[in-house]
Amino acid sequence: METRIAKAARTVLDRDAWIKGAIAILAEGGAQRLRVEVLAKRLGVTKGSFYWHFKDRRDLQDAVLEFWKDGRIRDIRKQTQAEPGGEAAALLHTIEVYASARNRKGIAIEAAVRDWARHDPQAAAAVEAVDAERLTCACRLFLARGMAQREAEARSLLLYAYVFGASLMRHGAFTNDIASLKSWIADLISH
Amino acid sequence: METRIAKAARTVLDRDAWIKGAIAILAEGGAQRLRVEVLAKRLGVTKGSFYWHFKDRRDLQDAVLEFWKDGRIRDIRKQTQAEPGGEAAALLHTIEVYASARNRKGIAIEAAVRDWARHDPQAAAAVEAVDAERLTCACRLFLARGMAQREAEARSLLLYAYVFGASLMRHGAFTNDIASLKSWIADLISH
DNA sequence: GTGTTTCCATACGGTAGGGTATTGAGTTTT
DNA sequence: AAAACTCAATACCCTACCGTATGGAAACAC
Numbered sequence: 408m409e410t411r412i413a414k415a416a417r418t419v420l421d422r423d424a425w426i427k428g429a430i431a432i433l434a435e436g437g438a439q440r441l442r443v444e445v446l447a448k449r450l451g452v453t454k455g456s457f458y459w460h461f462k463d464r465r466d467l468q469d470a471v472l473e474f475w476k477d478g479r480i481r482d483i484r485k486q487t488q489a490e491p492g493g494e495a496a497a498l499l500h501t502i503e504v505y506a507s508a509r510n511r512k513g514i515a516i517e518a519a520v521r522d523w524a525r526h527d528p529q530a531a532a533a534v535e536a537v538d539a540e541r542l543t544c545a546c547r548l549f550l551a552r553g554m555a556q557r558e559a560e561a562r563s564l565l566l567y568a569y570v571f572g573a574s575l576m577r578h579g580a581f582t583n584d585i586a587s588l589k590s591w592i593a594d595l596i597s598h
Numbered sequence: 599m600e601t602r603i604a605k606a607a608r609t610v611l612d613r614d615a616w617i618k619g620a621i622a623i624l625a626e627g628g629a630q631r632l633r634v635e636v637l638a639k640r641l642g643v644t645k646g647s648f649y650w651h652f653k654d655r656r657d658l659q660d661a662v663l664e665f666w667k668d669g670r671i672r673d674i675r676k677q678t679q680a681e682p683g684g685e686a687a688a689l690l691h692t693i694e695v696y697a698s699a700r701n702r703k704g705i706a707i708e709a710a711v712r713d714w715a716r717h718d719p720q721a722a723a724a725v726e727a728v729d730a731e732r733l734t735c736a737c738r739l740f741l742a743r744g745m746a747q748r749e750a751e752a753r754s755l756l757l758y759a760y761v762f763g764a765s766l767m768r769h770g771a772f773t774n775d776i777a778s779l780k781s782w783i784a785d786l787i788s789h
Numbered sequence: 790g791t792g793t794t795t796c797c798a799t800a801c802g803g804t805a806g807g808g809t810a811t812t813g814a815g816t817t818t819t
Numbered sequence: 820a821a822a823a824c825t826c827a828a829t830a831c832c833c834t835a836c837c838g839t840a841t842g843g844a845a846a847c848a849c
Contacts, residue, residue: 633806
């Protein structure tokens with residue numbers, strides 16, 4: 408028989424809920440804000456609970472990185488499944504995904520993880536795996552358009568370097584028609 | 599009369615020495631490692647001294663940002679003082695400065711400040727000022743080569759976005775001839 | 790019902806670090 | 820030399836965390 412009266416509605420979380428909360432903190436405050444007491448408070452519980460689900464803080468961090476890595480790789484593979492002839496569109500779309508502002512959170516996480524990677528080997532490994540996958544997928548699209556291997560590799564590298572770099576810039580200058588500049592750039596990169 | 603006997607060689611620091619030490623920490627550990635006790639230990643004194651030179655931690659942070667901003671703007675102006683006809687070379691040089699590994703520390707500081715800017719308005723302002731200066735200087739070089747305003751702006755933006763983005767990527771893939779890819783890219787950007 | 794498992798709360802000890810107050814040692818000025 | 824100034828050492832207090840130990844409440848198994 409169900410007890411639906413919910414006398415105090417005790418919050419019950421699983422490992423995944425903790426990881427998702429951690430990702431949210433990562434997006435908002437970066438890796439150094441990813442603290443267990445802060446996360447517990449956000450989830451409405453105390454850290455006593457945390458240590459039931461995770462061995463320690465490092466355990467959470469590794470889980471977050473794994474989660475992020477898998478998600479990114481899944482997304483890339485989905486985005487670059489272009490039907491023949493649609494490669495150019497797929498490339499433009501890849502650029503737009505990171506340029507557009509409707510993906511704020513994803514970009515914030517990306518930046519946070521990349522900064523994290525500067526001092527954490529695990530994070531660096533995750534970034535490296537994601538980068539490798541992205542580069543090969545983009546490269547495949549360029550190659551499908553009959554481009555030479557070398558140029559395809561170079562353009563793939565340029566594409567992703569540009570995309571991440573652009574998200575780091577604070578452009579008060581050129582403020583008039585950024586969108587138009589960016590579309591010009593996207594054309595140059597994807598030919 | 600000079601006392602040169604230095605019986606215990608008491609460490610004597612001025613504000614500038616503290617700032618330079620802070621920059622070193624920033625390069626190695628990022629903004630969140632910029633702590634006064636850590637910095638004091640690195641300089642061989644205790645934090646009791648720190649609070650004589652600075653009002654508080656924020657005071658140091660602002661000084662560091664000011665120092666960085668001024669240095670960057672000075673460098674950009676120097677690097678982009680091309681004699682007529684040398685604009686292309688100056689642009690390639692600008693790309694190389696951030697691509698080459700002999701500028702490790704500068705790149706690390708750049709990355710640290712940019713990450714810092716994601717959560718600190720003062721840092722964001724410094725980055726914005728530096729970006730604006732860099733973009734206008736690069737744009738001037740493109741324009742000097744007879745390029746249209748719009749294309750010059752777009753290429754300037756691409757140049758810097760690419761340069762910073764490249765420093766964020768962990769490329770295990772394409773590991774064979776990165777240097778050659780990068781020079782191909784530099785050519786594409788600077789035409 | 791009575792275990793048993795699952796999950797959370799409470800309380801505690803430990804470390805790192807920011808900030809202040811005070812003292813004191815060199816150095817410079819008078 | 821005496822006074823004044825400069826800068827560092829020491830000793831605090833306070834907060835934010837990490838991690839552990841223990842107990843307790845709910846859900847599930849029988």
